[in-house]
Amino acid sequence: MSDVHAARRERLRDRCAASGAAAALVSRPANVRYLTGCAPAGAVLLIGPGDQDALVRSRPAVGDLSEAQPPEDVRTVVLARSDGDPVVAAAGLVLDRRGDTLAVEEHHLTVSRHRAIGSVAPGLRLTDLRGAVEQLRVVKDEQEIASIRIAAELADQALGELLESILVGRTERHLALELERRLVDHGADGPAFPTCVGTGPHSGAARHVPTDRRVEEGDFLTVRLGACYRGYRCEVGRTFVVGTSPADWQIELYELVFAAQRAGREALAPGVACRDVDHAARSVLAAAGYGEALGEVTGHGVGLEIDEDPRLSPAAMGKLDACVPVTVEPGVHLPGRGGVRIDDTLVVRPPTDGGPELLTITTKELLAL
Amino acid sequence: MSDVHAARRERLRDRCAASGAAAALVSRPANVRYLTGCAPAGAVLLIGPGDQDALVRSRPAVGDLSEAQPPEDVRTVVLARSDGDPVVAAAGLVLDRRGDTLAVEEHHLTVSRHRAIGSVAPGLRLTDLRGAVEQLRVVKDEQEIASIRIAAELADQALGELLESILVGRTERHLALELERRLVDHGADGPAFPTCVGTGPHSGAARHVPTDRRVEEGDFLTVRLGACYRGYRCEVGRTFVVGTSPADWQIELYELVFAAQRAGREALAPGVACRDVDHAARSVLAAAGYGEALGEVTGHGVGLEIDEDPRLSPAAMGKLDACVPVTVEPGVHLPGRGGVRIDDTLVVRPPTDGGPELLTITTKELLAL
Numbered sequence: 001m002s003d004v005h006a007a008r009r010e011r012l013r014d015r016c017a018a019s020g021a022a023a024a025l026v027s028r029p030a031n032v033r034y035l036t037g038c039a040p041a042g043a044v045l046l047i048g049p050g051d052q053d054a055l056v057r058s059r060p061a062v063g064d065l066s067e068a069q070p071p072e073d074v075r076t077v078v079l080a081r082s083d084g085d086p087v088v089a090a091a092g093l094v095l096d097r098r099g100d101t102l103a104v105e106e107h108h109l110t111v112s113r114h115r116a117i118g119s120v121a122p123g124l125r126l127t128d129l130r131g132a133v134e135q136l137r138v139v140k141d142e143q144e145i146a147s148i149r150i151a152a153e154l155a156d157q158a159l160g161e162l163l164e165s166i167l168v169g170r171t172e173r174h175l176a177l178e179l180e181r182r183l184v185d186h187g188a189d190g191p192a193f194p195t196c197v198g199t200g201p202h203s204g205a206a207r208h209v210p211t212d213r214r215v216e217e218g219d220f221l222t223v224r225l226g227a228c229y230r231g232y233r234c235e236v237g238r239t240f241v242v243g244t245s246p247a248d249w250q251i252e253l254y255e256l257v258f259a260a261q262r263a264g265r266e267a268l269a270p271g272v273a274c275r276d277v278d279h280a281a282r283s284v285l286a287a288a289g290y291g292e293a294l295g296e297v298t299g300h301g302v303g304l305e306i307d308e309d310p311r312l313s314p315a316a317m318g319k320l321d322a323c324v325p326v327t328v329e330p331g332v333h334l335p336g337r338g339g340v341r342i343d344d345t346l347v348v349r350p351p352t353d354g355g356p357e358l359l360t361i362t363t364k365e366l367l368a369l
Numbered sequence: 370m371s372d373v374h375a376a377r378r379e380r381l382r383d384r385c386a387a388s389g390a391a392a393a394l395v396s397r398p399a400n401v402r403y404l405t406g407c408a409p410a411g412a413v414l415l416i417g418p419g420d421q422d423a424l425v426r427s428r429p430a431v432g433d434l435s436e437a438q439p440p441e442d443v444r445t446v447v448l449a450r451s452d453g454d455p456v457v458a459a460a461g462l463v464l465d466r467r468g469d470t471l472a473v474e475e476h477h478l479t480v481s482r483h484r485a486i487g488s489v490a491p492g493l494r495l496t497d498l499r500g501a502v503e504q505l506r507v508v509k510d511e512q513e514i515a516s517i518r519i520a521a522e523l524a525d526q527a528l529g530e531l532l533e534s535i536l537v538g539r540t541e542r543h544l545a546l547e548l549e550r551r552l553v554d555h556g557a558d559g560p561a562f563p564t565c566v567g568t569g570p571h572s573g574a575a576r577h578v579p580t581d582r583r584v585e586e587g588d589f590l591t592v593r594l595g596a597c598y599r600g601y602r603c604e605v606g607r608t609f610v611v612g613t614s615p616a617d618w619q620i621e622l623y624e625l626v627f628a629a630q631r632a633g634r635e636a637l638a639p640g641v642a643c644r645d646v647d648h649a650a651r652s653v654l655a656a657a658g659y660g661e662a663l664g665e666v667t668g669h670g671v672g673l674e675i676d677e678d679p680r681l682s683p684a685a686m687g688k689l690d691a692c693v694p695v696t697v698e699p700g701v702h703l704p705g706r707g708g709v710r711i712d713d714t715l716v717v718r719p720p721t722d723g724g725p726e727l728l729t730i731t732t733k734e735l736l737a738l
Contacts, residue, residue, distance in 0.1 A: 061575035061664045063702025065567070082665045106480035114480045177550045184546055198434070206430035295430045296451045333432025
C-alpha cells in the first residue's frame with residue numbers, strides 16, 4: 001500500500017513543481033490520509049522540498065492507542081509539546097531545507113495559522129495549493145473502490161436486518177441507533193454520517209435529525225445510512241410503507257421518484273456532463289410538478305469524505321470520469337405529509353464494462369413492512 | 370431564554386466597541402450557538418453595526434427538518450443559493466450599514482474565506498476578534514450548569530446499567546456502542562465524544578479507539594463516556610476489575626490514581642491557579658514514579674464543546690472562577706499491562722457554597738465486576 005501513497009505524493013509533487021512551489025503543506029485530514037494512509041489528529045503533511053516527505057504532528061498523549069503508522073518513506077516529526085503547532089513547525093522545516101515557496105490549503109488553513117507561518121518564517125512565500133489533493137481524489141483506484149464496495153455491503157446488510165424486525169411503535173432515534181450498532185457489529189469503522197430515519201411527515205426530507213416519533217401503520221418510512229470501511233464511505237437510502245398496503249398517493253409518488261432516480265443512474269457514464277445527470281433525474285420530477293420540492297443537488301461523489309466532488313446539480317461544471325463513485329439520490333418531501341427519497345452509491349463505468357456499477361443493492365421495490 | 374442570548378451578545382458588542390470594531394462576525398459553530406441558541410450548518414452571526422444582529426445562512430435543503438429557530442430579535446438572512454458563502458454576505462451587510470471595521474474569528478476562519486471578504490468588501494478593515502466569545506463561555510450561568518448536570522446524570526445512568534450486565538466475552542466496540550445507545554435512549558442528544566472502552570493492556574490509555582478485543586477475567590476495564598444534553602457536554606471515566614478479585618498491583622495502582630484524582634478535585638476553588646490544581650494531582654503520581662506516564666493535562670473545561678478553557682496543566686496561565694465546569698482526569702497507562710484512569714466533571718464553587726460540586730456521581734470504589 002505504501003507504493004500507492006508514494007505515487008499519489010509524486011503526482012502532487014509534480015503539480016506543485018508545475019506551479020512553481022518548492023513544497024506543499026497538506027492540512028486537511030482526509031487529504032493527509034489519502035497521501036499517507038493515516039491521519040493522526042492535527043497532523044500535517046509536508047511534501048518536499050527535496051524527496052523526503054514529512055508527517056509533522058504534536059506529541060501524542062501518553063498511552064495514546066489510536067495510532068496508524070505512516071509509510072516508511074515518510075519521516076515522522078513529533079513536536080516536543082502537545083500544544084505545539086505542526087503547521088508552524090513544518091514551515092520551519094521548509095526554511096531549513098532552503099525552500100522559498102510553500103503552497104498551503106487556503107480553503108482549510110485558518111487565518112491565525114497562516115499568520116503564524118508568516119511570523120516564524122518571514123522569508124517564505126506562501127501560495128495557494130487550492131483543491132489540488134481533492135482533485136486527485138476524484139477518480140478512485142480499484143483498491144479504493146473495493147473499500148467502498150465493502151462499505152456498501154455492510155450498509156445493505158444492516159438495512160436488510162432491520163427490515164426483518166418489527167418496526168411499528170419504535171422511535172426514529174431508536175431505529176437509527178440500531179442501524180449504527182449493526183454497521184459496527186458487521187465490521188464497519190463506524191457510520192459514514194449520522195443515520196437518518198424519518199417516519200410519516202418526516203419521510204423523504206433531505207436532512208432530518210431523528211426524533212422520538214414512533215413508526216405508525218400507514219407511514220412512509222425513509223431510512224438513509226452509510227458505512228465507513230477503512231476510511232471509505234458509502235450511502236444508501238430507501239423509502240418503505242409500514243404495515244398496510246400503500247395508499248394510492250404513496251404508490252404514485254414512489255413510482256415517480258423511482259423513475260427519476262433510475263433516469264439519473266442510467267445517465268451515468270464517462271464523459272457525460274455532471275449537470276446532464278442531474279437534469280435526467282430532475283426533469284422527471286419537474287415534469288410532474290415537483291421541481292420546487294427538489295434540492296439543489298441530486299447526487300455527489302463519495303470517498304474518504306461523504307460529500308466530495310463531483311456534485312450533480314444544474315450549476316455543476318465538468319464531466320464524469322470512469323471510476324468515480326457517486327450517489328444518485330433524488331427525493332420529494334411534501335411538508336406535513338412526508339415523501340420519498342431513494343439513494344444509491346454507484347461507480348461510473350464505461351458501457352463496455354457494463355455501465356454504472358451499483359454498489360448498494362438493497363431492493364428498490366416499494367416494500368410494505 | 371432569548372433574553373439570555375441577547376445579554377451575551379450585548380457583552381460581546383461592548384468588547385468589540387472597546388477594541389474599535391463596529392461589528393463582529395462569529396463563525397465558530399459553538400460560539401454562534403452560545404450567542405443565539407441555535408447554529409444551523411454553516412450559519413454565521415453578525416453582531417452590529419447598529420443594534421440589529423443577523424444570522425446569515427445558506428438556503429436550507431428542501432425538506433430540511435433539522436432546524437432550531439434563532440431568537441426573534443436576531444434577523445435571519447437566508448442566501449438565495451445553498452452554495453453561497455454566508456461570511457461574504459455578512460461582510461456585504463456591514464458595508465450596507467456603513468460599518469468600516471469588522472472583527473473576525475481568525476482562529477476559525479479559513480484563509481480563503483478571509484480573502485473572499487477582502488475582495489467583495491475591499492473598503493472593510495478586518496481585525497481579529499480572537500477568543501472573545503470563548504472567554505465569555507468559560508463561566509457558566511445556572512441554566513448552562515443545569516444542562517451539564519442532566520448530561521452527567523444521563524452518563525451515570527448509562528454507565529450504571531452497563532455495570533449490571535455480563536461483561537466477560539464482549540468486545541470493546543460492542544460495549545462502547547451499547548453505552549451510546551443507552552445515552553440516547555435516556556434522552557441525550559447523543560454522545561459528547563466518541564465513547565472509549567479499553568480492556569486489559571488498553572486500559573488507562575489517554576486516547577484509545579475501541580477494538581474487537583474481548584473483556585477477559587482479571588482485566589482492568591476503563592470506560593470513558595459523556596452525554597450531550599441541549600448542546601452541553603460532560604465526561605465521566607471509571608476503571609474496574611473484571612471477574613476475580615483484583616491483583617495486588619491493580620489495587621496499588623488504583624489507589625494511587627484515586628489519590629491523585631482526589632487531590633485534584635479537592636484543589637478546585639475560585640481564585641486557585643489552574644496549574645496548582647494540575648500540580649495537586651500530578652505530584653501524587655510523580656512521587657510514586659509515574660510522572661512520565663502522565664499526559665500534559667489532568668483536566669479541562671467542558672460546556673458546548675467537550676474540550677474548552679481552562680486547561681489544567683503545568684503550563685496553564687490563569688485562575689479558576691466560580692461556576693466553571695471542569696474535568697479532573699489523571700491516569701496512568703503502563704505499556705503492555707494497562708492502567709487506571711478516573712475522570713469526573715465538577716463545577717468550581719466557593720467553600721461557602723460547599724466547595725466543588727461533583728456532577729458525575731458513579732462510585733469510585735474499585736469494583737470487581
